[in-house]
Amino acid sequence: MTPYAILEERARAVLPRPVFDYYAGGAGDEDTLAANARAWSAVRLRPRVLRDVSRVDTSTTVLGARIAAPVLVAPTAFHRLAHPSGELATAEGTAAAGSLLVLSTRSSTRIESVAAAAGPWWFQVYLLRDRGLTKEFVQRATAAGARALVLTGDTPYVGRKRRDRGSLAIPDEDFRANLERLTDVALAEQAANVTFDDIGWLHELSRLPVLVKGVLRGDDAARCLEAGAAGVVVSNHGGRQLDGAVATAEALPEVVEAIAGRGEVLVDGGVRSGRDVVRALALGARAVLLGRSVLWGLATEGAAGVQRVLTEVQEDTAHVMALAGASSVDEVTSDLVTLGAV
Numbered sequence: 001m002t003p004y005a006i007l008e009e010r011a012r013a014v015l016p017r018p019v020f021d022y023y024a025g026g027a028g029d030e031d032t033l034a035a036n037a038r039a040w041s042a043v044r045l046r047p048r049v050l051r052d053v054s055r056v057d058t059s060t061t062v063l064g065a066r067i068a069a070p071v072l073v074a075p076t077a078f079h080r081l082a083h084p085s086g087e088l089a090t091a092e093g094t095a096a097a098g099s100l101l102v103l104s105t106r107s108s109t110r111i112e113s114v115a116a117a118a119g120p121w122w123f124q125v126y127l128l129r130d131r132g133l134t135k136e137f138v139q140r141a142t143a144a145g146a147r148a149l150v151l152t153g154d155t156p157y158v159g160r161k162r163r164d165r166g167s168l169a170i171p172d173e174d175f176r177a178n179l180e181r182l183t184d185v186a187l188a189e190q191a192a193n194v195t196f197d198d199i200g201w202l203h204e205l206s207r208l209p210v211l212v213k214g215v216l217r218g219d220d221a222a223r224c225l226e227a228g229a230a231g232v233v234v235s236n237h238g239g240r241q242l243d244g245a246v247a248t249a250e251a252l253p254e255v256v257e258a259i260a261g262r263g264e265v266l267v268d269g270g271v272r273s274g275r276d277v278v279r280a281l282a283l284g285a286r287a288v289l290l291g292r293s294v295l296w297g298l299a300t301e302g303a304a305g306v307q308r309v310l311t312e313v314q315e316d317t318a319h320v321m322a323l324a325g326a327s328s329v330d331e332v333t334s335d336l337v338t339l340g341a342v
C-alpha cells in the first residue's frame with residue numbers, strides 16, 4: 001500500500017461513513033477522480049547524475065509568500081466534520097509545516113478565528129447567488145489578512161456524487177459559520193452566472209491578487225489573465241465536478257504554455273507524493289495543492305496530522321529532488337520528465 005492509501009484507510013476507520021464518502025467521493029463514475037492519480041504516474045522522471053545534492057532546498061514563493069516547499073493546502077469544505085477543531089487545527093498544522101492555507105468559503109469555522117491561527121493564507125471564493133453576502137465575506141477575509149483570493153470557476157452547480165447518498169448531515173452551525181446573516185439556505189447556493197468579469201470585481205473589492213481555480217484549458221487561462229487574474233490553478237476539483245474532464249497532469253502543459261510566464265500556475269488533483277510534486281514542477285507548475293490528503297491527516301490526528309502530512313510530502317519532495325539531481329526548485333526543469341505509458 002502507498003503511504004496515501006494507508007492514511008486514507010486510517011481516516012476511513014475514524015470517520016462516520018457519510019463523512020468519509022463525502023470527502024473521498026468523486027462525480028459520476030469517478031473516472032476523472034481515478035485519472036488524476038494515474039496521469040501523474042504516467043509522467044516519467046529523467047534523473048540527472050553526478051550533481052551535488054548534499055543540500056536540497058525545497059523552499060519557494062507563491063504570489064510573493066515564502067513557503068517551505070511548493071505544497072499548499074487546497075480549499076476544502078466543512079473541516080469540523082473531520083475534527084472538532086476543524087479549520088483551526090488545519091490552520092495550525094499548516095503554519096507549523098511552513099505551508100500556506102487556502103481557506104474555503106464553505107469553512108465551518110469563522111474566517112477571523114482561522115486567520116488568527118494561520119500563517120500566510122488565501123481565501124477561496126465561491127460566488128453565491130446572494131452577491132451581497134459574497135461581498136461581505138470577501139471584505140471580511142480581506143480585513144482579516146488574506147493575501148490573495150482564489151475564485152473557483154468550475155462549480156456553477158455542485159457536482160453529483162453517487163457515494164453521497166443524502167445521508168450526510170452538516171450541523172447548522174457549521175454550515176452557517178460565516179453566513180450568520182443567512183435566513184434562507186437557498187441563498188447560500190452557488191451562483192451559476194460567474195464570468196471572467198467577476199475577476200475584476202473581486203480585485204476592485206479587495207485590491208488582492210486573484211487566482212482562478214478550475215482551469216483546464218489554455219484559452220481559458222489566457223482569458224483569466226486578460227481579465228486581470230494573477231494566475232490560475234489547474235484543477236478539476238479533485239474529480240468532483242465534471243466527470244470525464246481531463247486529468248490535471250494532462251491539462252497542465254497546455255495551460256503553462258498559454259500563460260507563458262505572465263502569471264503563476266498552480267495545480268491540484270491526485271497529487272499524493274514528492275514524486276508528483278516534482279513532476280508538477282517539471283511540467284511548469286509553481287506549486288501544488290493537496291486536498292484529501294490534508295483532510296485525512298486532520299481526521300486522524302488534528303493539527304498534528306495536518307502537519308505530519310505536509311511534512312512527509314515536503315521531505316519526500318526533497319528526497320526525490322536529490323535523486324533526480326536537483327538541489328533547488330529552480331533546478332526542477334522540463335528536461336526532468338518525459339511522458340511514459342499510462
Ligand SMILES: Cc1cc2nc3c(=O)[nH]c(=O)nc-3n(C[C@H](O)[C@H](O)[C@H](O)COP(=O)(O)O)c2cc1C
Pocket residue numbers: 022023024036074075076077104105106124152213235236237238239240268269270271289290291292293
Ligand atoms: C471534501 C472536499 C471538499 C472540497 N471543497 C472545496 C471548496 O470548498 N472549494 C474549492 O474550490 N474546492 C473544493 N474542493 C476541491 C479541492 O480544492 C481540490 O481541488 C481537490 O481536492 C484536489 O484533489 P485531491 O483531493 O486529489 O488532492 C474540495 C475537495 C474535497 C475532496
Ligand SMILES: CCCCCCC(=O)C(=O)O
Pocket residue numbers: 077106155158237240
Ligand atoms: C452547499 C454546499 C456545497 C459545498 C461544496 C463544497 C465543494 O466544493 C465540494 O464538496 O467539492
